[in-house]
Amino acid sequence: MSGRSLAMSSHEMHTLPVKQVVFHHDGLKSFVFPRAFDAEPGQFVMLWIPGVDEKPFSVSDVTDGKIEITAKAVGPFSRALMNCKPGDRLGLRGPFGRGFRPRGRGLVVGGGMGIAPLRYLVHRLEQDRASFRIVLGARTAEEMMFVGDFSRLGAQFATDDGTLGRQCLVTSLAERLCEEERFDLIYGCGPEPMLVALKKLADRAGIDCQLSLERHMKCGIGICGSCCVDGSGICICREGPVLDRAELDLVADFGLPHRDATGARKDAPAMA
Amino acid sequence: MSGRSLAMSSHEMHTLPVKQVVFHHDGLKSFVFPRAFDAEPGQFVMLWIPGVDEKPFSVSDVTDGKIEITAKAVGPFSRALMNCKPGDRLGLRGPFGRGFRPRGRGLVVGGGMGIAPLRYLVHRLEQDRASFRIVLGARTAEEMMFVGDFSRLGAQFATDDGTLGRQCLVTSLAERLCEEERFDLIYGCGPEPMLVALKKLADRAGIDCQLSLERHMKCGIGICGSCCVDGSGICICREGPVLDRAELDLVADFGLPHRDATGARKDAPAMA
């Protein structure tokens, strides 16, 4: 008879004092926690603000004994998070899900908040001496995170208002690079319409892609079903958030309205 | 936070088909079970006859993938056991307790049913190329178990009726050997009066002893308290059944009446 315990001790709730808060600009901050974590790039944690709520956040970096997430104020939870100061105790569960599985020469494409997990990804790719290119998009220069970090690695930038890099969609940068160079894999994280465009690009180029999806999450552990995609029905919290091309082909609501906290299909596509 | 499980999977109840029954004489049999066990000599298992009861039995041998216990018919449970045939399913939990801790040159002293666990002990001592002598006592030749096995290892025998070896108490044989030879440790298992005599012998000789005690057992896992000795209060099922000289000094009811199933002190000393 095998063990009877569900214990995966890191999945239990632990509160930790915030060790450091990095201010990027109003409503965009990184939070560093003193905990040794062996998260893979693309994995996420469930972050609990006691008395408020708990939401999924991608790991934006892991350094020895520390884990960092980066958040943008968009609603009640993320605004409450902006008020958290060093020493405040927040709850962390995780890491959860399946992250990026690096392979061959990569094209890293990020948009908006989707840039956060890619930071950790490129740190890992660099460490593994992988060959890769980076293109990133945001509305404005101000909203572009970790510019110094990414510039050092030769990233190209696109903004809606032209305040940093080219004034175009990041997907245009990605398309051009794909015409000029040969890649084995497109890594992508950002708004779902951007991901849809990347998927098409990968299909056309005949290369694989690994795109990180968001769905409404409650448990993070593959139980509640609120993050399941239509079509294949897989759990984004457990088998995602990073899906490959073949898996994306079976996501019936990819780029379409998906489900809210009740489980009903909602009309507006999710933020990202 | 450490694991939350009490699981020690071998302590869960498992029923196993009896693989083999060895007939020694009427009311004295060994039972072999097909289970890989890493019991130490002196440890015991809890044996469950479904619908009857569960009692502690010393391991009388362990060979690859098999464990053996040896039992004598003395009451309702052990008589029911005598009726068990190959293929019958009995429950085993264990191994429990702290067995013998071999050290130096040993004198192995057994009496009655106490001979059973010593068989496994001497097999181990032999395997470890330890130096040891064996003296064994029983009422009659018929009741002396495993004579061939022990003879091969040079055992000396004592019987009450002289039908095997010398007609004397086994403790007399032990005393004589102690006068003639130098030992580091006396291993003993048998009726408690015999153990009391061995303890005195060890005290006089100024050497250590490891004696296996019996007390009323219900749980085998150090919880119910029914096997706790008076004085130090230690659990025979967990910290025994094998105690050393220093530990025996703190057993206030050593050789005296001890406790029954209610926890009350009883008048007659326990069988062994």
Place this chain on the structure above:
Amino acid sequence: MSALAIRLAGIAMESPLVLASGVLGTTASSLRRVALAGAGAVTMKSCSLQPRAGHPAPCILPWGGGILNAVGLSNPGAEGAAAEIAEFKRTCPVPLFASIFAGSAEEFGRLAGRIAGAGPDLIEVNVSCPNVQSEFGIPFAADPDACGRVARAVKDAAGSIPVSIKLSAQCASLARMAEACQRNGADAITAINTAGPGMWIDTGTGRPVLSNRVGGVSGPAILPIAVRAVYEIRKAVDLPIIGTGGVSCANDALQLIMAGADAVGIGSAIYGGGIGLFGEINRGLEDFLKEGGYDSIGRVQGLAHREDRP
């Protein structure tokens, strides 16, 4: 026919394993996925007449012995649920059990009628969810009379669709609850819902972690309670039982079956084992039957009720 095939309240199932309500059970897509993984039937998340968002997170918490949950019965409402049922039935042959909850026998009846129209294979009646007691007053699952009225109302509305009442172990007498269900026409009993309730306090902040403070206890921690519950119910009535609670391996499932269950629900263990668990446990059950020389799972059902003296 496979040795694992059973009939439950007239429904043919390829395996006795059933996905428990509330786990991966909101959408046709996720239910189909579990069905393909080897479940003999899948149960939907309980639905109410109107949509519910449920409690804020944290509402589901693994704690080492199982899971605590106070999801608060979030669901897309009867409309949404009916649409998922219809889509599932269109695309998957595995039996689908709907699950419903409401605040009164009358409302249960109305909801059952609405859901029956969508054509599930069975309607499970959740009278026992601990997360909404304060909202709906005394739990039906602790009151045989109230529970009987609910059973009757659902039965009347469900037409030919069989009805299973889902009981909780938190009541004075499961036997009396089960008898009330049988008397009022129930076709089956599901037991048990979550135990407890329980609370988990984060000692770093001194706060109960669940937003609802308390939540139902499920997973390995409750297996012995579920086994006992099924045993008691089997002693009391001869309705088919969907035994549920703490199952995470074939041996656990066998305990419930030997206690008297016809089918076995699996929920929380999917956390540890994923949906691959259904295939694994099916194989484990098959191996057990083969080794014991049994030609069908029915042979070992209720074995624990044989007279005890050898």
Place this chain on the structure above:
Amino acid sequence: MSALAIRLAGIAMESPLVLASGVLGTTASSLRRVALAGAGAVTMKSCSLQPRAGHPAPCILPWGGGILNAVGLSNPGAEGAAAEIAEFKRTCPVPLFASIFAGSAEEFGRLAGRIAGAGPDLIEVNVSCPNVQSEFGIPFAADPDACGRVARAVKDAAGSIPVSIKLSAQCASLARMAEACQRNGADAITAINTAGPGMWIDTGTGRPVLSNRVGGVSGPAILPIAVRAVYEIRKAVDLPIIGTGGVSCANDALQLIMAGADAVGIGSAIYGGGIGLFGEINRGLEDFLKEGGYDSIGRVQGLAHREDRP
């Protein structure tokens, strides 16, 4: 004075950790051993007027999530227990809690008088043992009135010795049970006794393993239920609480304390951790207090009852 020292119903204890009743608690010798290992107080196995042999074995079964037991309240009777109390008090300074059970309020009173004479520091009243229900009828622990009568009878007989009533989580309202205890003069409440009951079936033979078939569930599996129970009782009354159930590390003990417990009982975990657990948990609690800058364990007691919104 150590940061762990507390007063419970007037009794000075060096640590809030208490050996729970029924575990290593029959003899003065074993109780003394646990006291020396770091328990702040030790509780005896429950005793009745007459000796009882209890149920045949198997009566205690570890199963991975904790322990199932149906010992059947074996005990040497009031005479024997009184002798052990007297011997313990002669030889050990650590507070000793007696534990008693009986079939009626009147018998409880008689037994309490007999035991009080032996001079325990507290008398715990076991109204909640699940293993003897059929023998003694409706469990007192599910009926506030009956429980109140027992509390009153014991209180009247116990003289100046404080009395704690040991409750079970298996009742309709712990708050009402606790209020009944308080109204009837109880000095403290112990919560909880074992949960369930539960059953474990050996699938090799199809038999319930416990000779009594069912037994109480204790150990890690019941921690969240115990935490919730203590939280509910603390909301209802201001009596001191000996929170018990599933504790196997300092963090577990802290959960009960933050839920409102004054002291923390430890039983089943001794299986996994041995009696060294008392010392380990004491050290864990001390470390926690030091790191948090608290000067005494009282500072964190009941923390979970602070208003939840930040």
